[in-house]
Amino acid sequence: MTDLAVIPGPEPGATPLPRRRGALADEVVSYIRGQILAGAWKPGTKIDQEAVAEALQVSRSPIREALVILGQEGLLEVIPRRGAVVADLTPEDIVDHYELFGVVAGRAAAMAATTLDEEEIEQLRAIHDRFVDGTDDDLSALNWAFHRIINRSAPRRTRWLLRLLERSVPADYYEFTDGWNAQAVGHHAAILEAIVSRDADQARRRMEHHLHESGMAAVAHLQRQGFWAS
Known part of the structure; x- marks a missing residue:
């Protein structure tokens, strides 16, 4: 995650660069994962590969690659010669994933408490202040x-490992989880305080708590969406 820079697009009139096969598979993975974790596709839902191909304007090859990746993640059950369905995920599965993310992110936070220089801490403060202000439209980008x-x-x-874990949660978390931005402000303030105080243990614990609560919020959202029929 870097400063909020804008990557320039192609010059007007330029021929668009072709989408790479690996990038296409990543795009399909992100799309299907987002549909599942936002609660749009529920356990047992069969993945309609033709609909995905039409929605993303891709061939079946990157879709097949994406299904294998998501099967390895545990989000899909891939059935040979029959396609794939959304796995029978439990609330515990969701929370466990976020807590695993929290363990690794907590390790990074502990290191940040002892290694960030004053300029980096000021950058962290500035981003947090924009988050608190609440006038920025893209809270997900600020969080990133x-x-x-x-x-x-x-x-x-x-x-x-953090990049892998980060990609496996919805990027637009703040757009569908009601009230989460207010909770995140408090969590980020606590993490920032620990880093400023150079308290590595507190930074680790507070980051782990942040990701645990993220998992609980994700479960609550899925429950509101009727993800679990019972």
Whole structure:
């Protein structure tokens, strides 16, 4: 996660670059994962590959690759020669995933408390202040930037694992989880306070708590969506 820079697009009139096959599969993975974790596709729902292909304007090949990846994540049950259905996820499965994320993110936060320099801490404060102000439309981008500064403190392999875990939760969390932005403000303030105080243990615990509560909020959202029929 880096500063909120805008990546320039192609010049007007330029020929669009072709979408790479691997990037196409990632796009399909993000789309299907988002549909599941936002509660739109419930356990037992069969993945309509033709509908996905039409929605994303892709061929069946990257869809098949995406189904394998999501099967490995546990979000889908892939049935040979029959396609895939949304797995029978439980609330505990959802919370467990966020708590695992929290363990790794907590490690990064502990490192940030002892290694961030004053300029980086000021960047963290500035992002948090924009979050508190609440006038920025893209809260997800601010959240991404806040965590990126912290995650940069971690070693290369830990950052790699964090990127994997980060991609496996909805990117637009603040758009569908009612009231979560207000809770996140408090969590981020507590994490920032621990980092400023150079208290690595508190930073770790507060980050773990933040991700645990994120998981609980995700479960509450899915319950409101009727994700679990009972």
